[in-house]
Amino acid sequence: MTYEVPVAPGEKAEIEETTELSGESWPMWEVFVRAHRGISHVHIGSLHAPDVETALENARDVYTRRGEGVSVWVVPSTEVHAFEPDAAADYVEANEKVYRLATTYEIPEEVGQM
Amino acid sequence: MVVMSPEEQFQAIIDAEDKIEPPDWMPDGYRKTLIRQIAQHAHSEVIGMQPEANWITRAPTLYRKAILIAKVQDEAGHGLYLYSAAETLGVKRDEMQELLHQGKHKYSSIFNYPTLSWADMGTIGWLVDGAAITNQVMLTRGSYGPYARAMVRICKEESFHQRQGYEVLIRLCQGSPEQKAMAQDSINRWWWPALMMFGPHDSDSTHTEQSMKWKIKRVTNDDLRQQFVDMTVRQADYLGLELPDPDLRWNEERGHYDFGDIDWEEFWHVVKGNGPMNRERVAHKVKAWKDGAWVREAATAHAKKREARSAA
Amino acid sequence: MTNEIASTAPQGTPAPEPPDRIMTLLAYADDNMVLAQRLGELISNAPELEIDIALGNITLDHLGVARALYTHAANTEGEGRTEDDLAMFRTERDYTNLLLVEQPSGDFAHTMVRQLFFDAYQMELWKDLSVSIDPTLGGIAAKAFKEATYHMRFSSGWVLRLGDGTEESHRRTQDGVDALWQYTSEMFEGEAGKYRSAWTTAMETAFVEANLEFPSDPYQRTGGRGGFHTEHLGFLLSEMQWMQRSYPGLVW
Ligand SMILES: [Fe+2]
Ligand SMILES: [Fe+2]
């Protein structure tokens, strides 16, 4: 639980997810950090910033506070294009390879948790 | 050929200890539970800056001041990582913040208690960050990729938080009688609220079963609380501080400490918004946000002007 | 404190450092200490989470410089005092920071203008001192110069965004410039006069880009380097020193 707030008796569990905003939000940027020379930049998170200079500065402040990187890239989140295999096709694919799934195998009860 | 429904497929990924990633199909309940949990977690980190920021200008030494600033800054970072994780589920950070400001989103009740002495900077690190770590280590193994990854980063930083807090208390407890009394008073005030952080008893806790099945939650409230108490007693002994619970004793049979029951009336009181600091914390946050509106607007306006100029 | 430093050393110990060298170290330390204290008030109040985090870094940098300089001053003095003794047990008349850094932060535009004025000055100062004949000071200055470069990017970037943002942000930024201008000449008193022209050039660049105007009022206020402060400093120090003064002689 810890940082989650319990549902008080009589309250509903669901929280609202959307509301009217008074101002325009700063755009979102994806941050990539090269931890040390010889390896690729790795996606590490995102942040909000009004422009590219601020985005870079913020990325440095937010994601390399403990000297985690030697090089930082920021990319507007809207500029990241993804290839996500078609969901339905994916299921077919996965279905054909059920042997990949742990649940495919029946383990005798006597041997316990596996 | 076994044809799996999306639901079965989803559960199979989780059962295989694999991670669910943002574009994956997920049951609406899973998504909603996660948004609720991550948003509340993010809000807690950000609101949690206040009780400690409260002591930055008054820290007794420059070294402690530096540590405290770094810690409060880390909490801002945690809030940011977590809002980012929530955004992968299709909710906007500004909307989550706005809902917090409207009182429609909540955050952990622990931050609705006031910090009244320097010793509280020690106690918060030791007990509050300590309780959080107990829980967050489990969250690094959660089923939702972006959340689990954010938790890995956060956990690394939390260990600094807990240790520096404990060190503050060591100094006080090895110091003058006045300092030790300051530490004891602080523990007396924070011990029970810290135990409350683990939430209601499992028997009174809604949705635990579903969250366990989805591996959003991996250990129950009572188990985590027990783990925390078992760990903490020895640390309190070392300090020579008394935990304010007459029922606290080792139970040989269970191999755990027994401890007294939480004041659940107080617990629900604070959850419902009537703790000592609920109103102040939200008011502080709302003021900072409103005062900053013209700054955010100005930055956007400037970015647009620049874009227009470079296009011309 | 001045007379303490000048007191005669017991026989056989090396001659005490000339007090003006220690006084200079203290003045630079006080600048950074007081500014760190001002910035420390802001955490959890920023317009965005990202700005809170950035300001946190800047605060830590100034605090770090103050600590290094206090320690260096204490070691130079050689009377067993510590960074905390120097920060916590000197009164507002002993503090010799610039008036600029003790000014309340005001709104975000005001804060950024104060930072810009000071950052541009410190860039010149640290660049100069990084080749100091005192190797400890040179080391502190070289590190501080790198930090000041980053601070300057942050403050000048924001002064530009705000000056050339909306009508409101422009007005607030010009107000900040007008209010704080009177504390700028003090930075260039005495030997520091040599930093003035580079600083002025930096301001001209920043102001042109941000559509800001140099104030026409020539009035300049001074006194900080001599311990003659604005009324703000006393409050700042009482909050900062309260713990040490209430519980003297303890370890924290
Ligand atoms: Fe945290
Ligand atoms: Fe935390």
Ligand SMILES: [Fe+2]
């Ligand atoms: Fe923490």
